[in-house]
Amino acid sequence: MSIDRTKIQWNGWGWAAHQDDLAGNEALWTWLAGELGMPALLATPARPLESIALPPVRLSADARERFTALLGADRVRDDAYERAFHALGRSYHDVLRMRAGDLSTAPDAVLYPRSGDEVLGVLAAAAELGIAVVPYGGGTSVVGAVTASAGPFKSAITVDLSGMDRIVEIDPVSRTATVEAGIHGPALEKALGARGFTLGHFPQSFEFSTVGGWIAHRGAGQGSHGYGRAQDWLAAAKLATPRGVLGAGGFPGSSAGPQLLDLVLGSEGVFGIVTEATLRIVPVPAVSDYRGYLFRDFASGAAAIREAAQAGVAATMLRLSDAAETRFYRAYGAVGKRRGLRDRLADLVLSQRGFDDKACALIAGFEGEADGVTRARAAFDAIARRHKAMALGEGQGRRWKAGRFHGPYLRDPMMDRGVGVDTLETATSWSKLNDLYVAVQSALTGAIQGSAPREGARGVVQCHISHAYPDGASLYFTYIFPRALEREIEQWRAIKTAASDAIAANGGTISHHHGVGEDHLPWIAHEKGALGIDVLRAVKMALDPKGVMNPGKLIPPV
Ligand SMILES: Cc1cc2nc3c(=O)[nH]c(=O)nc-3n(C[C@H](O)[C@H](O)[C@H](O)COP(=O)(O)OP(=O)(O)OC[C@H]3O[C@@H](n4cnc5c(N)ncnc54)[C@H](O)[C@@H]3O)c2cc1C
Numbered sequence: 001m002s003i004d005r006t007k008i009q010w011n012g013w014g015w016a017a018h019q020d021d022l023a024g025n026e027a028l029w030t031w032l033a034g035e036l037g038m039p040a041l042l043a044t045p046a047r048p049l050e051s052i053a054l055p056p057v058r059l060s061a062d063a064r065e066r067f068t069a070l071l072g073a074d075r076v077r078d079d080a081y082e083r084a085f086h087a088l089g090r091s092y093h094d095v096l097r098m099r100a101g102d103l104s105t106a107p108d109a110v111l112y113p114r115s116g117d118e119v120l121g122v123l124a125a126a127a128e129l130g131i132a133v134v135p136y137g138g139g140t141s142v143v144g145a146v147t148a149s150a151g152p153f154k155s156a157i158t159v160d161l162s163g164m165d166r167i168v169e170i171d172p173v174s175r176t177a178t179v180e181a182g183i184h185g186p187a188l189e190k191a192l193g194a195r196g197f198t199l200g201h202f203p204q205s206f207e208f209s210t211v212g213g214w215i216a217h218r219g220a221g222q223g224s225h226g227y228g229r230a231q232d233w234l235a236a237a238k239l240a241t242p243r244g245v246l247g248a249g250g251f252p253g254s255s256a257g258p259q260l261l262d263l264v265l266g267s268e269g270v271f272g273i274v275t276e277a278t279l280r281i282v283p284v285p286a287v288s289d290y291r292g293y294l295f296r297d298f299a300s301g302a303a304a305i306r307e308a309a310q311a312g313v314a315a316t317m318l319r320l321s322d323a324a325e326t327r328f329y330r331a332y333g334a335v336g337k338r339r340g341l342r343d344r345l346a347d348l349v350l351s352q353r354g355f356d357d358k359a360c361a362l363i364a365g366f367e368g369e370a371d372g373v374t375r376a377r378a379a380f381d382a383i384a385r386r387h388k389a390m391a392l393g394e395g396q397g398r399r400w401k402a403g404r405f406h407g408p409y410l411r412d413p414m415m416d417r418g419v420g421v422d423t424l425e426t427a428t429s430w431s432k433l434n435d436l437y438v439a440v441q442s443a444l445t446g447a448i449q450g451s452a453p454r455e456g457a458r459g460v461v462q463c464h465i466s467h468a469y470p471d472g473a474s475l476y477f478t479y480i481f482p483r484a485l486e487r488e489i490e491q492w493r494a495i496k497t498a499a500s501d502a503i504a505a506n507g508g509t510i511s512h513h514h515g516v517g518e519d520h521l522p523w524i525a526h527e528k529g530a531l532g533i534d535v536l537r538a539v540k541m542a543l544d545p546k547g548v549m550n551p552g553k554l555i556p557p558v
Contacts, residue, residue, distance in 0.1 A: 003138075003162060003184055008208065010085040011046055011098035012412040022413040027336035029417060035328075036482045037457045041417040044485065046099035049084055057083075058155040059108040063129050067111055067157070070121045075112040075163070082110045086134075086158040087148055089141035090205075092411070092422035093492050093519065099415060100488075107134060107148035107158040114163045116275035119240040122159060123273065127242035127546045132156040134550055135269035137213030138184060140205040142423070143517030144553070145217070145268050151551025159273060161212055167191045168276060176235055177281050181212030181274040197281040200227025200316075200367075203513075207405055212274045218266040220474075220513040222404060224467050225309075226316030226367060229513065230265055233280045237264045241272030241543040250278070263539055268515055269550040271543045285367035289377060290317075292396025293389045294350075297358040298322045299434065300387040302465060302473070304362075306430050307383050309468040314376040317365035318468055319400075322437075325462035325478070326361045353390060362389070363400045420483045422492070424499055426508035429472040437463060437475055439502040444479050447498035451491040453484040467512060474512035497522075516554045525556055 009016050022028060033041045057078050067076045083106040088094035097103075108131075113119045126133045132153045136146050150156040161182030168178040170192070177192060177199070185206035192198055201221040203209060213219070215237065220229035227233065236249035248260035264274060295301035301320040308315060321329070334343075350359070364380055366373045381391065411421045428436045441461055448459035459481035467474040477499070484491040500523050503510060510516065510523040525533050536555050540547070 003208065005085055005160075005162075006081065008085075009412070010049060010081060012095055012415075013090060013408040014207070018409055020413045022410065025336065028332075031331070031335045032414075032417075032419065032480075035331075035460055036419065036480070037452075038454070038482050041419060041482075042485075043416065044418040044483070045416055047101040049080065052084070052101040052103055054080055054083055054103050054106050057108045058150075059131070059157070060129075060155075063125075063131060063155070064109065066125050066129070067109065067122065070125065071111060071113060071118060075114070077110045077112070078108065083107055086110050086136060086139065086146070086160065089139055089144060089146045089517075091142035091144065091519065092420060093489070093496075094142075094144065094147070095411070095415065096420075096488055096492060105148045108155040110136075110158045110160055112160050112163045116164075116238060116240055116245070119159065119164075119273050119275050120245065122157075123240060123242045123548075126157065126548050127544070130154070130546065131548060132551050133269075133273075133548050134158045135212070135216070135273045136160045137162075137182060137210030137216070138205065138208040140209045140213065141217070141515065141517055143511065143515050144519040145515055145517030145550070147518055147552075149518070149552045151547070153548065153551070161210065161273070161275075164275065165210075170195050170197065170281075172197070175281050176278050178236075178276060178278045179211055181215070181237075181277055182210050184208065184210050192281055193284060196284055198227075198284050199233060199279055199281055201230075201233065202404070204405060204408060211277055211279070215265060215274055215277060216268050217515040218513065220467050222319075222466065223316040223365060223367070225318055226314065226365070227282070229467070231262075234261060234265060234277060235280050236278035237261060237274050238276040239264050239267075239272040239543075240275050242546065242548060243543055245275075246272065246543065266515065268517065268554045270540060270554045272549060285369075285373075287370050287373045288365070288367045288401075289373050289394070290363060290365045290397025290401045291377075291394045292392035292400075293362040293364060293384050294355055294392055295320070295360045295362060295384075295387060295389045296355060298360050298437070300389070301360045301362050302430075302433060304380075304383050304387045304389065305465060305468045305473065308380055309473075310470045311379070311383075313379045313383070314366070314368065314372060315364055315380055316367040317466070318362065318380075319364075320362045320465045321360055322463045323358050323360055324460065325464055326359060327357060328460055328462055329361075350390075355390065361392075361396070363397055365397065365401075414480070415483075418483050418485060420481045420488070420491075421478070422495070423476065423478045424496070425474055425476040425512045425514060426503045426510070427467070427472055427474040427512040428506070428508045432507045433473060433475070436503070436506040436508045439506045440475065440477060440499050440508070443498040443502035444477060444495060447495040448479060448481045451484055451487075451494045453482050457482045475508070476512075518552055521553070521556055524554070
């Protein structure tokens with residue numbers, strides 16, 4: 001198994017041994033309290049697992065015996081740690097519940113298959129016995145897609161794929177790699193790197209998420225501009241279903257009807273379990289160049305990204321923070337530090353050049369052969385200059401790259417101080433992007449204020465563009481707010497509903513790369529239409545007629 005589950009936080013983010021680098025930084029907590037309009041931030045520790053009563057195991061002795069006969073006793077687990085760890089994913093909502101001790105969705109058992117045949121055996125048995133099956137890769141879903149809900153059934157098992165992490169084949173001629181779907185990001189990149197290749201898929205959850213989860217959520221890594229997203233790099237997949245194996249893809253191009261691979265991508269475990277996948281890989285880049293720019297405002301930064309995407313500038317990443325995000329991270333980085341002469345001079349230069357509090361930072365990444373990187377960078381430089389941006393050099397880019405997986409580690413210490421941190425994302429066409437941005441920002445701000453714990457409390461709502469296409473782009477919102485202790489789930493729901501309604505009303509998708517899960521279910525019919533939902537139901541009926549696969553996710557109940 002590539003990652004020992006006991007070394008990861010069961011109710012938060014990351015390695016259990018990770019040092020909380022905000023601990024004891026009282027200057028930071030005082031500053032943050034001020035930002036949120038709170039007099040002080042209270043200690044709000046999570047409940048330890050030992051103090052939480054898990055629901056009784058509902059799996060019958062016969063069912064347990066059946067699974068044990070298939071996998072062996074050590075791979076059918078129902079101890080408290082395994083059940084708690086797999087009860088929910090890693091969204092703010094999930095973590096809120098785990099920290100409060102709500103483990104009502106703990107699975108009745110966690111199964112660790114080691115092969116596609118074992119998965120098939122488990123699914124056939126679950127369908128026959130009427131047991132819900134929740135496929136689980138890294139469990140980093142942020143939309144409630146691994147919540148171990150039993151749905152209409154009496155019991156639920158989680159099938160953890162982390163034991164299926166082998167590299168089946170690397171074909172350097174075709175530039176493909178065939179891998180088992182439970183392999184985690186670092187193990188995959190290590191194996192590919194040893195042969196001179198990379199997939200280039202680096203979601204912020206890279207350390208803990210798996211190839212199967214990336215496919216099942218149609219994920220997009222931070223470098224999707226250059227390396228593409230799941231639908232671009234997935235060449236073929238094997239989907240184990242209660243009715244057998246669906247083989248999909250495998251041709252570089254084909255006009256033989258609609259492509260079945262599209263039923264695997266984004267399927268969120270409701271049709272079956274991806275056991276093996278063939279991925280398009282590329283040589284490890286010779287040069288990796290990340291650098292910063294400062295734009296006068298969000299509109300000019302967005303226009304530069306649009307121009308670059310439409311002109312085919314070969315950037316790996318173009319990530320534009322809005323003014324709130326730019327200001328927040330600048331202020332956060334400065335807390336507790338003495339402002340020296342250099343800082344004051346930098347401020348003076350910026351204001352003389354007309355950069356005010358509307359200024360927006362952009363990180364641009366270019367990877368590949370030296371010539372290509374030089375060309376792409378020059379092309380983006382020219383576009384940025386036309387939009388009156390200031391080049392900030394490589395320092396900003398280096399710092400961003402060094403900390404690219406660090407952000408999520410800040411959520412738990414903030415939650416320990418009564419602060420909520422949540423994110424959501426969407427995408428739309430360029431012509432609708434600004435209206436969508438304004439609408440979601442205002443919905444979030446209003447809902448946070450409306451559900452605040454006290455008069456005058458407020459949130460910090462930030463946004464960035466991080467994935468762009470010739471016809472549109474994604475918007476990724478991060479919002480930090482004082483938690484309304486005692487009514488936190490209602491607060492989460494009020495904020496989520498306001499933002500999701502605004503997305504639906506302004507032509508955005510309910511998710512650009514996080515998926516649907518349970519949390520986005522109320523908005524999916526609006527996006528797909530009644531007929532679209534019927535098509536998804538028909539596919540489910542064909543592959544999973546008993547409906548045991550991941551009930552309550554992606555497809556609304558009839
Ligand atoms: C801090 C943080 C940062 C994130 N950043 C990004 C990001 O940059 N880009 C991005 O795209 N996402 C991001 N995510 C969301 C999440 O990490 C991705 O959706 C990821 O692809 C999930 O992979 P996983 O292996 O953890 O899947 P899981 O969470 O285990 O599962 C996700 C869904 O896929 C299903 N599933 C898992 N494995 C299989 C399989 N083998 N076969 C069939 N179904 C399966 C599950 O049932 C579930 O429906 C982030 C999440 C967090 C918490």
